[in-house]
Amino acid sequence: MPIKGRGAQSAATPQRFGLAERATDGDWRDAMEALDGPPIKLRTTVTEERPKTILSFNQSPDIAFDRSVNAYRGCEHGCVYCFARPTHAYHDLSPGLDFETKLFAKPDAARLLRETLSRPKYRPRPIAMGTNTDPYQPIEDRYRITREMLEVLRDARHPVTITTKSDRVLRDIDILADMAGMNLVAVAISVTSLDPRLSGKLEPRAAAPAKRLAALGELATAGVPTHCSIAPVIPAITDEFMEEIIQHAARQGVSSVGWIPLRLPHEVSPLFREWLGVHFPERAGKVMSIVRSIRSGKDNDPQFFSRLRPIGVWAELFRARFRIACRRAGIEKMRFELEVGHFRRPGAEGQLRLF
Template sequence: MFHVKHSAIKGRGAQSGAVPTRFGLAAREVDGDWRDHVASLDGPPVKLRTTVTEERPKSILTFNQSPDVPFDRSINAYRGCEHGCVYCFARPTHAYHELSPGLDFETRLFAKPDAANLLRKTLAKKGYSPKPIAMGTNTDPYQPIERDWRITRQVLEVCLETRHPVTITTKSDRVLDDTDLLTALAREKLVAVSISITTLDPVLSGKLEPRCASPAKRLKALAKLIELGIPAHCSISPIIPAITDEFLEGIVARAADCGVRSINWIPLRLPHEVAPLFREWLGVHYPERAGKVMSIVRDMRGGRDNDPNFHSRFKAQGVWADLIRSRFAVACRRAGIGKARFELDCSRFRPPAPGGQLSLL
């Protein structure tokens, strides 16, 4: 069968900005006006630029009662993510704001500069009971705009001040910018960092997650964190069948060489608008493989593109899932990686000092 490969949008994961209709957002119909011919009138679109808008929420700590995630509270310093991972399960959240889960999610970003002050107010409330705060659960706390906004760093400063435990999940080596805070937190058993690695091929990474740190840089970051005594975990996330699963054993071995003793894998998830965006990505980059990939995905998800149910959404079923599970177990045994756990200390929490001043004691 002959496949026509369409041109990719360079430097971006999503290949379109289609507006979803789940929340009553009307899709514009073709009616013959100038907007239907804008490409032929004006030529190809200009290079997409990233914009950042300040967001001023009333609270920053989000609580959940999900039975299949290992945390009950989280902070997302940013909305949207410039990393542009085409598989990102958080993309549909942009639809709540009448923005595209596609290109808008990775180009029209929101920053929450009041995050640290809002956290301090929450931690100061009478009766607050500490448990680890998860950062990076929805969008990456160390995406490129963190270099200028430093909101993640400000949140970590509050956590250190109050001796509050925190976990970080990222695909960026920019986490090393805060090793001064992370080492201080680690000495008190207050932090653990997880770095996600999807592939060892930088070319493939550039297609899947175009603005992330290269796989080599992420591995170096893992090694540096461990060298500094900061608990570091490697997540092979997500595994995309017939695209990235070939790198499973290699990632485990390379992570072990870095000193990693905690590792897991997560199968591809395609909730809501992520499924058509991913199909579109396959059509652009791997048209000859698209049918096979989606067939295996459906086999692992009970015949659907995605399994939204609690307990099973982060797992997978079927022979393909069993094969990956077996390969992962063998790779871990060969690499000497067990099931290390990072226990964070919640007993030393102290409410923030009045007026946000750091305690001298």
């Protein structure tokens, strides 16, 4: 039986770092689940953490940004295919159910970001927000960390890109519209399917597809550069929606559209296979056969460039379908060039500017 309201169906113990499995200590709580069965409903918990830095830098040659910021670790949206799930293993937590139920929030993120931007040696380039976990997942309602960081970036005239699966982004449309007027922001919303029942299985706590498309339209109307990301495209599960999503995005006035094939790094592969067995057992073999055909015969290709560019007949078919649909809709994929010349270095906490 599927676990209601969750994407992952098991805990997926991390094995890559030589971490020992949790041992029981004889306390009755250790045996509680074995005796009584799993809990009827999994609760979400949030742990506040106080990191010393907030920006993460990378040197990956196949992505368009070199720095990112994440207000949270883990993501309650619970997308079973999420390539960020393995990062929970760094904390000796499961990339499965722990990733979507044991979350971490960084209340000091805005202060740390301001301090980073204030450093004399800091040089501005677009910051990517939402690369590892969604900045607008449900706990943003309570913490508002994403909004606080956007306020810092707006005041500093610093460019930012946002990726989300939530229409909760509209709550910050006032800030985003201000930043868009200075060419400082672009927003991408991922739309995987147009079937709310399917989305409820794939990404159980994310916004419904119709809400995401409507959010794209409201952002576009407000003058915010928008991108509809058809991501991931899952063969024989979600690829049927590609053309229709592009048509809907074009009608909403979206500036750009793109697609990303399914990726199954590390623990994501067994979790996704398990999900297929629960929800689509009759086509699990077909799905994985196509996935492996576009990934050089493996569940995942981790190599730079090829990890984002699948190969083979099925990959070429998806590309052809995408090109034709874009031509018919009068929309294409474009790269947003954000402004870095407006940057003004924030003062230290509580310190006024001389000029």
